[in-house]
Amino acid sequence: MKLIRNIEVYAPEKLGVKDVLIAGGKICKIGENLEISPCLDVEVIDGSGKILLPGFIDCHVHVLGGGGEGGFANRTPEATLSGLTRYGITTVVGCLGTDGIGRHVEGLIAKVKGLNAQGITAYAYTGSYEIPVHTVTDSIVKDIMMIEEVLGVGEIAISDHRSSQPSFEAFAKVCADSRLGGILSGKAGIINIHLGDSPRCMDLIEQVIAETEIPATQFLPTHVNRNAMLFDKAVEYAKNGGAVDFTGNEDIDYWETICDEVRVSTGIKRMLDEGVDSDLITISSDGQGSLPIFKDGQFMGMGVGCSSCLLKEVKECITRENIPLEIAIKPITSNPAKILKLENKGRIAEGMDADFCIMTQELDIDTVIAKGQIMVENGEIMVRGNFE
C-alpha cells in the first residue's frame, strides 16, 4: 500500500489538494487527511508542492522497432522499459509500420507481453501498413477476439507512396473486420490509420464513413499534423466528430524549417478554437519509428522517435497557447483511454489502475508509478527491464 499525501490532483480535471491511497495496483481512496490504521504497512509519499497526473498513454509506438526505409541498416531498435517510464509513459500501444515482413505481429505481441511483465501496461494493433493485413491467426476478427493485447488493426497506410495502395473495397473490408472483432470482444476495434503526405489525405476514411455503416468512432487516424493541407482536412474531420492523433515532435523548430509540419500546440489550439470536442484529440510519439535527418538539404542519417515528446508537447500547449493543464493533459491521458476503451486507464479515480506521474510545479517528472509500483523516483530509474 502507498499513500500520496497533500498533492494537487488533476484527474485530468482539477480536484484540488488530496491524499491518494493505492493498494493492489489500484486507486482505493481519494480524500482529504485520510486516516490510516497504524497496523497497516503503508509507504507514505509526501506530495506537498507537487502535481499528480494520470500516467501518460502513448498510443502509437513501434515498440518492436521500425524503419528499414533505405535498407536493412536503417532498422530502428526496440523500445525499452525505462525508455518509456522515464518520460512518464505507463501505458503504450505498439504497432508495426512500413515493414511487415522483417517485423511480424507475433514478435510485436511477444514484445508487448514482455512490457506488461516488466510492470507497465502494453497493447498492440495487429497488422502493419499493408493490406492484405498480416495477422497471427489469419483473421483480423480472430486476432482482436482471441489475443488479449490486440485492440484493433493498424497502422494501415493510406495516401502514402509506401502504402499498399488499397482499393476502397479492400480498405472497407479491413475496417469492417476490425469493427466486428471489437464488437465481439468488447474492445474498441479501432482502425489506426497512417496518413501519408499525398493530396488524397483522408479520402478513403471519409468514403467509408459516408458509404458504409461504419461510424467515425471506429477510426484513429495518425500524423494529422504532417502538413498544412492534411491538417486543414483533419480539422474539418474532427469538427464532424472524428478522433485525431497528432504526432509529437521533440525538435519542431528544426522540422518547421524543412517542411510544413504543423506544430502540435498550434494545431490543438486551432482545433479547440474551431469548436472541436477536446475529448477527440490524442498525441502519440511514433516512438522507435525512423526519422530521416537532413542538414542544408543533405541526408545526414536516421534519427529515432521518442516518447519524450509527449510531455514536451503538453508543456507547449500550456506555455505557448495558454491551454489550461486540465485540457492540455487530456490528449495523453483520458482521451486515448476513452477512444481505445482502456477501461481502468487515463484517469485518477477510485477503482482505476494506480498509474501516475508526480510532477514538479514546472511540470518536470519527479516520480512515475505504474500499477502501484514506483518505476521512477526523483527522476531516477528504479525498475529496469532485463538486459537494459
Ligand code: ZN
Ligand atoms: Zn505512421
